[in-house]
Amino acid sequence: MAPREVEPHLFVIMGGSGALARRKLLPAVWQLAAQGSLTAKSIILATARRRHLDDESYRQWAREALAAAGLPADETCTHWCDECLHYHALGEEGPEDFQALRSRIEALERQHDLPGNRVFYLAIPPASLPLAVEGLGAAGLHRAPGWTRIVVEKPFGHDLESANELDRLLKRYFSEEQTYRIDHYLGKEAVQNLLVFRFANPVFESLWSRDRIASVQITVAETAGIEDRAAFYDGVGALRDMVQNHMMQLLTLVAMEIPASFEADAIRNEKAKVLQAVAPIRQQGVCFGQYVVGEIDGIGVPGYLDAAGVQPASSTETFVALELNINNWRWQGVPFYLRTGKRLAKSTRQIVVNFRCPVLSVFDRYPDAAVSANSLVITLEPDEGFELEFVVKAPGDMLTLQPQRLRFRYDEVFGRLPEAYEALLLDILTGDQTLFVRIDEVLAAWRLLTPLLEMRPRPYPYAAGTWGPREADSLLAPVGGVCWLNW
């Protein structure tokens, strides 16, 4: 397949001097340019409120950002910055500010001879989204001589109602086809690896249902705490920050039916169907947690309530474990256990598929030959790969059975996997919506989780550096002795 064609365009980063732009967006765009993936002119316009920046000083700032991201700040890079980067101070974001932005955009397009294709990447806090969307729309920036695409980060709203509201606002100006809801935490490689694993391997696809699978566990664990993000995190919590978007996306990828084709809407239709089929979550199927003082890698770390900026006696959850049930023919009766948290024992993102036990052990007269259920471990991070736990006979005269693993790791074959962001940006630039979350998925996830937000279970304390509150284990009791797989 030939490299995808990128058309000449203007890439507007709103929030162009923020952390996301600095750490992720600029490095990714520069990498795409340096690799030659941008097959046509790509001009960048960063906007922010800051008045004291101009093109020159922004380029300087950008060069430092690229160097800090570990990219060579060489002459080519400097040349690219001078050629392609521009800055526009957006001021207080009043209507006249957006008109001024429009004039600047049009001037740049004339200057660089661009046909009027535009991306608006809203790298701004959730609370600022409505003002930006409204401002763009009012200034007529939702249309252009070429195509216009708008990119919004998660979270999309903070509950069902606010998500609906934000959607209504967006839809006043931008169609669904123009809207790219990005979950950069779930990289393109990881998603595609999962989809290829499921749909290119009949051996596994034929096992992929209630007939063969007893339960599924999805873990997204971080050792990090909330760092300096209390202002964002406190009052938001893990359910909104991770479960509603990232974990629900993982759930859909694991549970979706096989689409008729590998086209964006064929895939997104199936993902949305999964979320629509999830049964309302029972109160007993939920466990919230909040970390207290503990140890990570042998070093003492303070509890959540001691973090700067966190409300005293905050009941924000830093850990969520959920049992979900999907009411369709494929998954009826197979519990899906989701678990995410900060300050856990390990940073990992993993899907564990537990297959059903053997219906009968033919080895039962051998005391050391207990059979165990097979399981498949899909690791998204770190050490991306697949491991199939199966049973072998340990060598020797006794019939002793042991679980062992068939293993595959990407890095052993392919070296380090590429950074996720670049691939997603290229998808935006070429108009491929496959890996972007459609509004019906967003709303279905909120519909499912908003009752929990209203229920607000009191979080159980857990020591930093553990696998969360003990109470999360009892979620798994119904499936008889299955444990969270921690490794």
Place this chain on the structure above:
Amino acid sequence: MAPREVEPHLFVIMGGSGALARRKLLPAVWQLAAQGSLTAKSIILATARRRHLDDESYRQWAREALAAAGLPADETCTHWCDECLHYHALGEEGPEDFQALRSRIEALERQHDLPGNRVFYLAIPPASLPLAVEGLGAAGLHRAPGWTRIVVEKPFGHDLESANELDRLLKRYFSEEQTYRIDHYLGKEAVQNLLVFRFANPVFESLWSRDRIASVQITVAETAGIEDRAAFYDGVGALRDMVQNHMMQLLTLVAMEIPASFEADAIRNEKAKVLQAVAPIRQQGVCFGQYVVGEIDGIGVPGYLDAAGVQPASSTETFVALELNINNWRWQGVPFYLRTGKRLAKSTRQIVVNFRCPVLSVFDRYPDAAVSANSLVITLEPDEGFELEFVVKAPGDMLTLQPQRLRFRYDEVFGRLPEAYEALLLDILTGDQTLFVRIDEVLAAWRLLTPLLEMRPRPYPYAAGTWGPREADSLLAPVGGVCWLNW
């Protein structure tokens, strides 16, 4: 499970000065003794025609054999030889010779205070079997105060009629429960690993039928030629030497139904059923070959007809490829391809299970995303282990699919696997017939293959060091583009 109890016994090796005794039997018995696996007194009586040997000189010969097998010829070993090894010259094997043998056996049992448990291991050429069996029986050695077990090596007969005849002779004196037909080429570990793989892993067992499997390939390849064995091999050939016993056993292990228990006859019943369900082999499903001059590992080697002792213009096959079809509910329509040969490109014993292709590729708009069928490779030797070939996405912006492998190798987890012979001897000593071939299996295999012997297809020439004659490839044509997997 506690180590198995071995009762005090006399172990008679007929052919005790031959190659099998020297290379395999004595080292295995000594290893068992040295490891403490022999929980009771085990006295060895070697017999052969040679008159010039006696206890002393046989012990000397045995010590040299053990040293040559790489075992430490230390004081313990010398002590064991002096204590446990005895020799008896059997002479011309007339009736009076067997009476003399009986007297010697009874004397030894008195001398060592043995209760009269006896193993007769017939490590003698096939042509000598009838005389030995008849001699033992006529001397009343088929019964003893304790138990009596007789061990016979492959091949059991040289066609259906001779196998039946040999069986009738054996049955005159020995019951099926006393008879141990050993296929030492198929080690105990390898068989048990296969059975455990199949019956302890529902993930694979649920794939194990015509619903999911397109074809199966079983390869037993040797780089060795016939060495100094022309006298045995010429006129016998690969079909009798390897297919009738070893490869048919592998076939039954791969294809058998799940037994109700892991008991000898539960397993042997299922194995026999497989052989009884194999359809008569079609002439087009057979390819014989005979190696001509070629290269092994870059070194020129002569052809079969140039080997010392081979008849000029011998039409003995050194290579056989077969297509078998099993007419039962599990396997109807799934071809089993068997292939064995001398002077092939590599020494390997491998089972390849080719699963069915995806019913539909959802990736068909991507030119580099051709899906391939999954396959499972079970390697018995060398590098014992399992590999599941599956499809992954190669990292990068293009959707490029690649076959990769989930791997497990025993040696990486367990170190070197133990020698097969010891375990099989221990089975004989403890009366476990599970891994010994029952007469109905032997006869069913001969029933299947004897028509081929009568058909005597002309062998196609193949260069030493290749994978056999090109004509063997056309066997696989019906399954559309499947190739022999050579690695």
